Amino acid sequence: DTGVSQDPRHKITKRGQNVTFRCDPISEHNRLYWYRQTLGQGPEFLTYFQNEAQLEKSRLLSDRFSAERPKGSFSTLEIQRTEQGDSAMYLCASSLSGVDTGELFFGEGSRLTVL
Amino acid sequence: SQKIEQNSEALNIQEGKTATLTCNYTNYSPAYLQWYRQDPGRGPVFLLLIRENEKEKRKERLKVTFDTTLKQSLFHITASQPADSATYLCALDHLGAGNKLTFGGGTRVLVKP
Numbered sequence: 001d002t003g004v005s006q007d008p009r010h011k012i013t014k015r016g017q018n019v020t021f022r023c024d025p026i027s028e029h030n031r032l033y034w035y036r037q038t039l040g041q042g043p044e045f046l047t048y049f050q051n052e053a054q055l056e057k058s059r060l061l062s063d064r065f066s067a068e069r070p071k072g073s074f075s076t077l078e079i080q081r082t083e084q085g086d087s088a089m090y091l092c093a094s095s096l097s098g099v100d101t102g103e104l105f106f107g108e109g110s111r112l113t114v115l
Numbered sequence: 116s117q118k119i120e121q122n123s124e125a126l127n128i129q130e131g132k133t134a135t136l137t138c139n140y141t142n143y144s145p146a147y148l149q150w151y152r153q154d155p156g157r158g159p160v161f162l163l164l165i166r167e168n169e170k171e172k173r174k175e176r177l178k179v180t181f182d183t184t185l186k187q188s189l190f191h192i193t194a195s196q197p198a199d200s201a202t203y204l205c206a207l208d209h210l211g212a213g214n215k216l217t218f219g220g221g222t223r224v225l226v227k228p
Binding site for chain 1: 221
């Protein structure tokens with residue numbers, strides 16, 4: 001399968017713990033995005049990378065959230081000291097810059113439940 | 116403030132009829148608008164893109180219109196089928212901002228046989 005893959009698909013954690021999600025984009029895509037989606041809402045933009053550069057992170061929800069893409073391939077999203085309000089689906093997407101269509105290719109998401 | 120609004124009420128429709136969904140936006144200047152389909156527990160899947168200088172775009176049983184004066188897009192599913200049941204999301208960029216899409220809240224469509 002050459003689509004966007006995310007791991008883990010489901011994560012249950014206790015409040016105060018740290019969690020990390022991984023995203024492997026489509027191999028030739030140089031842009032990678034993280035979105036968060038809560039029940040009944042549309043995806044909410046968090047941050048994005050072009051290659052290894054994080055071009056926008058102002059939408060990361062607090063300083064407990066951080067993302068990396070060290071070699072311009074896979075990316076990780078870390079949430080420190082989780083809170084119950086962090087429970088959501090975390091979606092990763094990738095795209096190719098310069099392509100006219102601008103469509104995003106999403107993974108299946110990582111669902112986080114904070115107890 | 117910037118806002119993208121989709122009808123949050125589910126749309127129930129009989130098989131074979133046309134489903135019409137709306138997407139309204141304020142305080143955006145999109146270069147294009149996209150529509151995605153999302154099934155429960157899955158990631159969104161791209162359906163169609165329409166640019167600001169295009170009035171209408173079609174793909175199989177799907178049709179999208181874009182009126183930048185009204186700041187509205189309409190999404191039509193003709194000859195609807197139960198397999199079309201899903202949530203449909205509109206998304207737009209702002210000032211061509213590098214594929215950074217902002218999504219509406221989505222409209223759930225239920226097609227009854």
